[in-house]
Amino acid sequence: xxxxxxxxxxxxxxxxGAAAFVWSLNRRDEVDVRISVxxxxxxxxxxxxxxxALAGNCMGCHTARGGKQYAGGLGIATxxxxxxxxxxxxxxxxxxxxxxxxxxxxxxxxxxxxxxRLLYPAFPYTSYTHVTREDSDAMFAYLRSLPAVNQANxxxxxxxxFNSQAALAVWRALYFTPGVYQPETVRTAEWNRGAxxxxxxxxxxxxxxxxxxLGGTRHSLAxxxxxxxxxxxxxxxxxxxxxAGVGNWGKEQIVSLLKTGVAPGASVSGPMAEVVLRxxxxxxxxxxxxxxxxxxxxxxxxxxxxxPAPARTAKDSANTEKxxxxxxxxxxxxxxxxxxxxxxxxxxxAGNRAVTMxxxxxxxxxVLGGGFAPATAGNPRPFGMPPFVLVLSDSEVAAVITHxxxxxxxxxxxxxxxxxxxxRANQAD
Amino acid sequence: MKKTWFEALARRMAALFLMGCSLLLAGVxxxxxxxxxxxxxxQRTLACTACHGPQGxxxxxxxxxxxxxxxxxxxxxxxxxxxxxxxxxxxMTQLIAPLSDAYLLEMAQYFSNLEVPYPAPLPSPAPAGVLxxxxxxxxxxxxxxxxxxxxxxHGQAMTGVAPNIPGLLGLPRDYLNAQLGAWKAGQxxxxxxxxxxEVVERMSLEDINAVASWVAAxxxxxxxxxxxxxxxxxxxxxxxxxxxxxxxxxxxxxTKAQK
Numbered sequence: 001x002x003x004x005x006x007x008x009x010x011x012x013x014x015x016x017g018a019a020a021f022v023w024s025l026n027r028r029d030e031v032d033v034r035i036s037v038x039x040x041x042x043x044x045x046x047x048x049x050x051x052x053a054l055a056g057n058c059m060g061c062h063t064a065r066g067g068k069q070y071a072g073g074l075g076i077a078t079x080x081x082x083x084x085x086x087x088x089x090x091x092x093x094x095x096x097x098x099x100x101x102x103x104x105x106x107x108x109x110x111x112x113x114x115x116x117r118l119l120y121p122a123f124p125y126t127s128y129t130h131v132t133r134e135d136s137d138a139m140f141a142y143l144r145s146l147p148a149v150n151q152a153n154x155x156x157x158x159x160x161x162f163n164s165q166a167a168l169a170v171w172r173a174l175y176f177t178p179g180v181y182q183p184e185t186v187r188t189a190e191w192n193r194g195a196x197x198x199x200x201x202x203x204x205x206x207x208x209x210x211x212x213x214l215g216g217t218r219h220s221l222a223x224x225x226x227x228x229x230x231x232x233x234x235x236x237x238x239x240x241x242x243x244a245g246v247g248n249w250g251k252e253q254i255v256s257l258l259k260t261g262v263a264p265g266a267s268v269s270g271p272m273a274e275v276v277l278r279x280x281x282x283x284x285x286x287x288x289x290x291x292x293x294x295x296x297x298x299x300x301x302x303x304x305x306x307x308p309a310p311a312r313t314a315k316d317s318a319n320t321e322k323x324x325x326x327x328x329x330x331x332x333x334x335x336x337x338x339x340x341x342x343x344x345x346x347x348x349x350a351g352n353r354a355v356t357m358x359x360x361x362x363x364x365x366x367v368l369g370g371g372f373a374p375a376t377a378g379n380p381r382p383f384g385m386p387p388f389v390l391v392l393s394d395s396e397v398a399a400v401i402t403h404x405x406x407x408x409x410x411x412x413x414x415x416x417x418x419x420x421x422x423x424r425a426n427q428a429d
Numbered sequence: 430m431k432k433t434w435f436e437a438l439a440r441r442m443a444a445l446f447l448m449g450c451s452l453l454l455a456g457v458x459x460x461x462x463x464x465x466x467x468x469x470x471x472q473r474t475l476a477c478t479a480c481h482g483p484q485g486x487x488x489x490x491x492x493x494x495x496x497x498x499x500x501x502x503x504x505x506x507x508x509x510x511x512x513x514x515x516x517x518x519x520x521m522t523q524l525i526a527p528l529s530d531a532y533l534l535e536m537a538q539y540f541s542n543l544e545v546p547y548p549a550p551l552p553s554p555a556p557a558g559v560l561x562x563x564x565x566x567x568x569x570x571x572x573x574x575x576x577x578x579x580x581x582x583h584g585q586a587m588t589g590v591a592p593n594i595p596g597l598l599g600l601p602r603d604y605l606n607a608q609l610g611a612w613k614a615g616q617x618x619x620x621x622x623x624x625x626x627e628v629v630e631r632m633s634l635e636d637i638n639a640v641a642s643w644v645a646a647x648x649x650x651x652x653x654x655x656x657x658x659x660x661x662x663x664x665x666x667x668x669x670x671x672x673x674x675x676x677x678x679x680x681x682x683x684t685k686a687q688k
Binding site (some may be wrong): 044064065066088261273274276277333334340345369370371372373375376380381382383384385386388389390391427 | 464473478525530
């Protein structure tokens with residue numbers, strides 16, 4: 001045998017071995033869809049499924065803007081292209097009318113479509129795999145009770161090689177382990193319920209965990225905070241007292257934030273406002289309490305504190321004065337001359353972690369686009385912040401944000417006009 | 430003698446200076462003086478009035494239209510249109526995304542009930558021929574092209590019809606042109622059947638410019654309120670199906686369950 005054929009043979013064997021390994025990793029805990037289980041869709045099962053679908057915020061992605069409920073078609077932009085959500089109504093041709101409960105369970109548990117095709121993890125099956133079969137069946141019964149909508153799924157527009165099943169198989173081998181949530185026996189039932197909801201249907205890690213260059217989350221259970229791809233909002237760490245960690249909060253405060261969108265000194269905005277609006281406000285006090293308990297006990301994963309801001313030079317003082325004037329003119333009316341805010345209306349800026357945390361994307365988003373807290377049953381008429389995108393230049397936004405990060409005892413770093421421009425340039429139009 | 434003259438001048442200058450200052454203060458005062466917080470709809474809609482002007486009286490640039498006094502159903506439908514992708518402006522869509530139907534309706538009713546005087550219209554620089562065409566299309570339409578008159582739906586005085594059809598007066602030409610243009614380009618839509626879409630499809634760009642130019646130059650009548658019901662259809666006029674106009678009055682039922 002010639003040396004080059006030896007090499008070629010060796011490479012072939014290695015490639016085949018690697019492919020077999022990836023294949024076997026993709027078959028872990030595989031569901032046998034040939035085993036059919038008849039479902040008796042009682043009203044109580046359907047009601048439970050409806051509740052679980054809210055906990056999973058299924059409709060948030062599976063309904064397009066202005067489209068029919070659960071008929072899919074919403075584009076989810078990712079760094080690899082756009083993934084379109086699918087039709088979950090019981091239409092036989094375009095929806096899940098021809099699916100069995102086992103097909104649906106396999107989609108949640110293994111991330112496979114009815115045909116066995118691998119699904120893109122924009123559908124967060126990396127979290128939903130924690131859901132029990134019982135809950136999966138309830139959700140399936142609920143979805144099958146919806147009116148059927150005939151609306152064909154839109155093909156994804158992903159770039160090569162991300163559009164190939166082989167690439168997806170490798171991704172799954174790296175980042176996906178199927179497995180139903182296993183209760184920790186040393187913990188309370190409440191903590192376990194919270195863990196089940198937070199790591200499963202709640203799919204909090206989809207935003208609150210850092211992603212690497214391939215869009216994978218390796219330490220998703222830590223909820224250490226992450227930049228939401230494409231949206232340029234930062235989902236703060238739920239494990240750090242410097243960001244959105246709630247270890248020191250009272251349970252009722254956490255429940256209030258998830259139930260109503262506001263809590264003393266805090267409110268949700270941006271993507272989290274939509275989560276509260278569409279999902280968490282509908283959860284029971286008991287389930288929210290369980291989630292709060294779990295979040296309170298997350299192990300502290302504080303990022304190293306930022307270096308203190310350098311001493312200000314004479315050149316800075318002119319900027320400081322300009323920034324203070326901008327603050328007085330545009331912000332003080334609502335947030336107060338000392339950043340104290342107005343109780344039950346406008347959050348304080350002094351001592352607010354959302355202002356002082358290292359990531360500044362959300363501050364820029366709020367100043368440019370403004371926003372309301374979600375209008376929930378518990379806070380039906382929220383106050384709002386006007387957009388300043390047309391009023392303030394990049395350097396003015398940077399100046400005023402630097403001002404609020406360094407005044408009234410706040411000791412965070414400066415931000416530059418360039419950082420503002422990066423977000424302004426990517427805003428939706 | 431000379432001293433008295435100088436003193437008089439100095440006094441006059443001082444008086445002018447003070448007057449100038451007080452004028453400046455009067456003008457700038459309300460903007461600078463922090464209005465005390467109040468638990469009101471005015472406070473809640475500061476995010477709206479930042480662009481649409483105090484009390485929703487329109488922004489000076491012409492692109493953020495007046496909200497004050499428009500029919501509540503019209504305003505509410507526009508909010509839903511932005512939220513559901515029938516109208517496009519990222520800033521608007523993003524701002525109202527987390528709000529409920531009930532709250533959007535309350536905002537619509539708040540602005541609808543505001544009584545704010547209208548500014549006098551600017552005289553149109555358009556040639557007389559253009560204005561003549563504009564007036565004709567607005568008042569009579571063009572039966573040969575099945576183009577209904579604007580006043581057929583927007584009211585004989587063009588102040589709109591409660592609760593869903595907006596008035597046309599008090600809007601700058603640029604805004605009217607932009608909206609009719611957006612309809613023509615499919616960028617602005619309403620509930621189907623979308624009557625405005627059909628109407629605008631039958632209009633040329635010259636028609637649009639003529640209508641916008643003439644309407645923008647018309648003074649407001651003494652009663653600026655939307656009328657209570659549609660005028661009777663004149664014989665020979667073109668009937669047109671319109672879903673928005675027929676939507677249930679929003680104070681009885683929001684059109685869509687809360688998402």
